[in-house]
Amino acid sequence: MRVYVKNLRGEPLMPCSPRKAKVLLKEGKAKVVSRTPFVIKMLVPTGETKQEVVAGMDTGSKVVGCAAIANGKVIYQAEVEIRSDVSRKMVQRRMYRRNRRGRKCRYRPARWLNRASLRREGRLPPSIKSKVDSHLREKKFVESILPVSRWKVETASFDIHKITNPEVSGKGYQEGSQKGYYNTKAYVLHRDGYKCQSGQKRKHCKKLHVHHLIFKSQGGTDAPSNLLTLCEDCHDALHAGEFVLSGTRSKTKHATEMGIIKSHLKKLWDFEETFGYETKFKREQVLELPKSHVNDAVAICCEDGELVDVGITLLFKKHVSAGDYRQTNGARSEKRIPTGKLFGLRKHDLIKTPKGVGFVKGKRSSGFFAIGDIDGKVLYPSTNVKYDVLRLASRSTTLTKGNGASSLWLNPGVSAREIQ
Numbered sequence: 001m002r003v004y005v006k007n008l009r010g011e012p013l014m015p016c017s018p019r020k021a022k023v024l025l026k027e028g029k030a031k032v033v034s035r036t037p038f039v040i041k042m043l044v045p046t047g048e049t050k051q052e053v054v055a056g057m058d059t060g061s062k063v064v065g066c067a068a069i070a071n072g073k074v075i076y077q078a079e080v081e082i083r084s085d086v087s088r089k090m091v092q093r094r095m096y097r098r099n100r101r102g103r104k105c106r107y108r109p110a111r112w113l114n115r116a117s118l119r120r121e122g123r124l125p126p127s128i129k130s131k132v133d134s135h136l137r138e139k140k141f142v143e144s145i146l147p148v149s150r151w152k153v154e155t156a157s158f159d160i161h162k163i164t165n166p167e168v169s170g171k172g173y174q175e176g177s178q179k180g181y182y183n184t185k186a187y188v189l190h191r192d193g194y195k196c197q198s199g200q201k202r203k204h205c206k207k208l209h210v211h212h213l214i215f216k217s218q219g220g221t222d223a224p225s226n227l228l229t230l231c232e233d234c235h236d237a238l239h240a241g242e243f244v245l246s247g248t249r250s251k252t253k254h255a256t257e258m259g260i261i262k263s264h265l266k267k268l269w270d271f272e273e274t275f276g277y278e279t280k281f282k283r284e285q286v287l288e289l290p291k292s293h294v295n296d297a298v299a300i301c302c303e304d305g306e307l308v309d310v311g312i313t314l315l316f317k318k319h320v321s322a323g324d325y326r327q328t329n330g331a332r333s334e335k336r337i338p339t340g341k342l343f344g345l346r347k348h349d350l351i352k353t354p355k356g357v358g359f360v361k362g363k364r365s366s367g368f369f370a371i372g373d374i375d376g377k378v379l380y381p382s383t384n385v386k387y388d389v390l391r392l393a394s395r396s397t398t399l400t401k402g403n404g405a406s407s408l409w410l411n412p413g414v415s416a417r418e419i420q
Contacts, residue, residue, distance in 0.1 A: 001313050002075050004039040004145040005030075007048060012147045014050055015075055035393070036400045037076075037315060039145055055142055056152045056300030058279070058293050059265070061131060061257040065293030066138050068146055069301045069308050076146060077294045078315035082134035086127040089321060096326065103333075124264065125240045128257060132264050134319050137398070139269065151271040152300050154279055155262045156217060184222055185210045192229035198238065199246055204231040211235055213245070217259065274300055318374050318399045320348060338363050343385050345369070348395035354388050355380045359399060374401045 003021040005013040016024075021040055024030040030040040051070050058065035062084060068076040101107070117123065124132065142148060188210050196204045211230045214220030228245075230238065237243060239256050265271075283289050283299035286307065294314060302308060324347070329335045342363045345351065349360045353371065358379045362370035371380040 004037060004076075006033065006039065006041045006145070008042055008045060010041065012143070012145050013042075013046070013048060014053075014070070014147065015145075036402050037145070037313070050147045052149045053146050054150055054152065054301045055139075055146070055148045056154075056274075056297045057135065057139070058154055058296040058300060059135060059258065059262060060293060061254050061261065063293050064135060064138060065295075065297035066142060067294060067297035067301055068142060068148065069298070072307070073309045074298055074301075074312050076142060077298060077310070077312060078138070078317055079292075079294050080134065080138050080317040080319065083130050083319045083321070084127075085321070086130045090126060092326075124260070125242075128240060128260050131257065132261055132268075135261065135265060136268065137319075138317075141398075151269070152274050153265065153269075153271045154276055154296070154300055155266070155273050156275050184224060184227070188224055188227045189229055191224065195229065196231040196234055197229050198231070198234040198243075200234055200237075200243060202233070205233045207232040209235040211238065215256075215259070314403050316374060316401045316403070320397055320399060322397055323347075338365060343367055345385060345389075345391065346395045348399060349391055350393040351385070352390045352392055353380070353383050353385065355383050357392070360395075374399050 002015040004015045029044045033039040033041045053070045055068040064080040066078050211228045212220050279299045289295040358371035361372035367386040368382045369385045372378045
């Protein structure tokens with residue numbers, strides 16, 4: 001277990017041991033900033049010697065793995081479950097807004113046609129944007145507690161160019177077999193009569209793209225039989241998951257989302273690119289670790305043949321929505337639902353009750369709340385929060401839980417000065 005340290009200006013320093021943190025807190029030279037993970041901030045000037053910290057990220061459309069190593073040891077590792085309910089929430093919000101237009105209240109005109117954001121260049125669907133932002137949010141958090149020297153991110157399963165030319169590097173990637181692809185592309189456009197083949201009843205734009213029915217990341221080729229002409233609007237909508245080509249499988253949604261996520265991360269983030277085959281080799285042959293998102297992130301951080309000590313607390317994180325859209329209940333919405341604070345508590349607050357510790361999952365005006373774990377499973381369906389309740393942490397859009405020794409920080413009876 002490591003304790004993360006910030007200097008007087010709030011900038012990250014190298015982590016220290018719990019015993020050293022105990023001494024600093026006892027002497028009044030530091031204060032506690034966060035409990036999960038445990039972070040302290042120095043109250044006196046200190047030296048700022050830093051070693052090289054390499055951070056790695058295993059990207060994903062559902063779960064993101066992140067790790068950091070320094071001096072041959074893993075000093076941070078976390079698994080982040082990112083949101084997959086954005087589309088469903090937007091449909092729910094649309095239903096509530098549309099319902100308000102038909103009730104006996106002031107008229108609410110439809111305004112979805114005048115939104116400039118729908119026509120913005122490079123716009124991402126909200127569901128994909130949420131996933132991209134989740135990757136960047138974890139990056140920002142790691143850089144807030146550790147002096148990261150460089151990042152390594154896995155962006156693809158394999159390097160197709162290295163298969164045909166193992167010595168390729170730099171500009172060599174621009175001078176490969178892709179030059180001949182333009183010849184095939186011209187043939188496909190001529191074969192399809194320069195018309196969009198999506199079959200969608202919509203206004204098609206004039207700009208045409210050539211789409212791979214089976215993605216190259218999944219073993220597809222540039223053969224004409226694997227290519228189809230689509231207009232730019234239909235092509236973007238297809239990759240955003242808004243529709244599926246007839247006769248094709250819908251199991252490519254994950255791969256489609258990952259392709260969009262990784263391409264945007266490259267635009268917004270300067271990192272060292274790595275590939276899945278390299279990660280798998282280092283994890284299985286060098287580190288001898290089982291398959292998991294965190295272990296993949298550890299392998300991404302390592303250089304070829306490097307061995308590291310992975311004995312550190314693992315953090316589990318989950319990104320949740322900021323609030324609920326539904327505010328009233330009843331046939332005519334005559335009963336308000338407590339969406340704000342109730343008995344001093346809000347949804348997703350981490351509390352300790354006589355029954356146990358958990359996150360507020362459901363609230364009742366009677367004072368009997370439902371308490372759940374980080375995965376949303378109800379632990380205590382009816383707990384009285386009027387008496388003997390202690391709030392350990394206020395709600396956040398990132399729920400965090402640690403395993404092993406990190407559970408010590410959630411025990412309010414154990415202060416930071418009593419750490420062994």
